[in-house]
Amino acid sequence: MxxxxxxxxxxxxxxxxxxxxxRLSSPSPFxxxxxxxxxxxxxxxxxxxxxxxxxxxPLLLVGVVGKTREEAEAEAGSVVGEDSAEFELSKQKIxxxxxxxxxxxxxxxxxxxxxxxxxxxFGKSFIYTVSALSDSHEIVMFxxxxxxxxxxxxxxxxxxxxxxxxxxxxxxxxxAGISLPLAVSTVVYFINHRYDGVELWQLQSFPGLHQFxxxxxxxxxxxxxxxxxxxxxxxxVDKPKMHLWETGIMRITRHPQMVGQVMxxxxxxxxxxxxxxxxxxxxxxxHHLFGAWNGDRRLAIRYGEAFEAVKNRTSIIPFAAIVDGRxxxxxxxxxxxxxxxxxSITVLTLxxxxxxPLMQAASFRLHW
Numbered sequence: 001m002x003x004x005x006x007x008x009x010x011x012x013x014x015x016x017x018x019x020x021x022x023r024l025s026s027p028s029p030f031x032x033x034x035x036x037x038x039x040x041x042x043x044x045x046x047x048x049x050x051x052x053x054x055x056x057x058p059l060l061l062v063g064v065v066g067k068t069r070e071e072a073e074a075e076a077g078s079v080v081g082e083d084s085a086e087f088e089l090s091k092q093k094i095x096x097x098x099x100x101x102x103x104x105x106x107x108x109x110x111x112x113x114x115x116x117x118x119x120x121x122f123g124k125s126f127i128y129t130v131s132a133l134s135d136s137h138e139i140v141m142f143x144x145x146x147x148x149x150x151x152x153x154x155x156x157x158x159x160x161x162x163x164x165x166x167x168x169x170x171x172x173x174x175x176a177g178i179s180l181p182l183a184v185s186t187v188v189y190f191i192n193h194r195y196d197g198v199e200l201w202q203l204q205s206f207p208g209l210h211q212f213x214x215x216x217x218x219x220x221x222x223x224x225x226x227x228x229x230x231x232x233x234x235x236x237v238d239k240p241k242m243h244l245w246e247t248g249i250m251r252i253t254r255h256p257q258m259v260g261q262v263m264x265x266x267x268x269x270x271x272x273x274x275x276x277x278x279x280x281x282x283x284x285x286x287h288h289l290f291g292a293w294n295g296d297r298r299l300a301i302r303y304g305e306a307f308e309a310v311k312n313r314t315s316i317i318p319f320a321a322i323v324d325g326r327x328x329x330x331x332x333x334x335x336x337x338x339x340x341x342x343x344s345i346t347v348l349t350l351x352x353x354x355x356x357p358l359m360q361a362a363s364f365r366l367h368w
Contacts, residue, residue, distance in 0.1 A: 080309045081246025084226030085341045096237050103235045107176075115181040118366060123185055127368040137196045138279040144189055145283025148182040153291055155179065157298070159242070169236040176234075190280050191363040197276030204271060214353070216267035221349045222342065223249060223260030229341035244303050246310050248336040251327050254314040255295065258288040292316060 115123040130147070131140050155162070155175050162171040203209055226245045232238040249256045265281035299307045315321035322329060330336075352359075 080306050081244045084245040084248040084250055085229050085339045087340045096232055099237045100232055100235050111180060123181065124368060127185055127189060137193045138275050141189060141276050142279045142283045144186045145280060145287065148186050149287035151182055152179050153294055157294060168240045172236040172240045188363045188366055188368050191360055192368055194272055194276055197274035199274050201273040203273060213267045213271045216263050218349055220260040220263035221345055223256035225257040242302055244299060244307060244310060250314060251329060253316060253318040255292040255316050258292045259318055261288045
């Protein structure tokens with residue numbers, strides 16, 4: 001899950017005041033009050049955002065019979081953000097996915113040559129340098145997560161300035177080129193030293209715990225941030241964008257990556273039960289809590305009132321906005337998850353579980 005965190009224009013962007021579309025409803029479709037069977041007309045104003053890149057966000061004019069003013073405004077406002085995890089096969093270009101495959105192959109080759117391979121890469125030297133800070137595996141583990149967090153969140157914070165200076169694609173290459181090796185190092189060190197700490201508890205023989213941990217880890221990967229699914233943007237085949245997502249997992253929590261990481265950390269710490277696992281979890285959870293705050297800050301700068309509308313209808317704590325009535329789930333909400341990206345996550349998560357022995361063997365051979 002730590003590795004998944006790496007997959008995520010103008011700093012002086014002055015967004016125009018959101019335009020509004022105003023429709024005066026007739027007494028029959030809408031009513032703000034119902035007295036003696038008569039409905040009073042009312043206006044529904046819907047904010048429409050025009051970002052710098054000129055890509056209009058969706059606009060919905062409500063026209064459902066029998067809606068109150070409050071219901072109509074809530075329904076109209078539900079489309080300020082973008083539809084997450086959307087994938088239409090008809091819009092895909094074969095050439096784009098060919099480029100993606102080539103880029104992925106080049107990236108993996110370069111990562112192995114320049115970082116992972118102990119005979120040619122810098123990964124071993126990096127681990128040894130950080131390990132020289134202390135003989136404590138807990139301190140080294142926390143230091144690795146802290147270095148990754150500073151670089152990852154720091155680059156994300158300067159995304160607007162960086163994209164303005166060198167362009168969206170070049171900045172994405174820089175971002176991934178620095179973050180990916182650090183993430184690999186952190187994951188490998190955790191795998192190799194996860195049982196080297198002080199044992200705090202031993203619950204692995206507790207009935208049902210393995211099933212609980214497995215299920216928690218499995219569910220945690222469904223809380224990936226929707227931008228992770230935009231593989232063509234991740235690889236800079238398509239021009240990377242900062243998206244304002246609102247549907248799907250975002251209805252449950254506005255920061256799914258943070259929630260998923262917390263679930264992953266708690267499950268692994270419960271299972272391993274030692275001080276190294278605690279150190280890794282503290283570092284990763286702290287990083288994602290900061291990322292949640294920083295993400296809201298950056299989206300507020302980029303999208304202004306549109307983000308505030310999304311923020312008011314969502315929550316950081318899972319299900320909180322649903323429970324207090326700020327988020328109204330559609331009757332067919334489940335359809336927002338019956339999409340190819342979530343099918344892919346299911347297959348990949350199951351594959352990663354069964355590939356654990358291979359990942360552990362590969363990490364052990366590096367001697368990091």
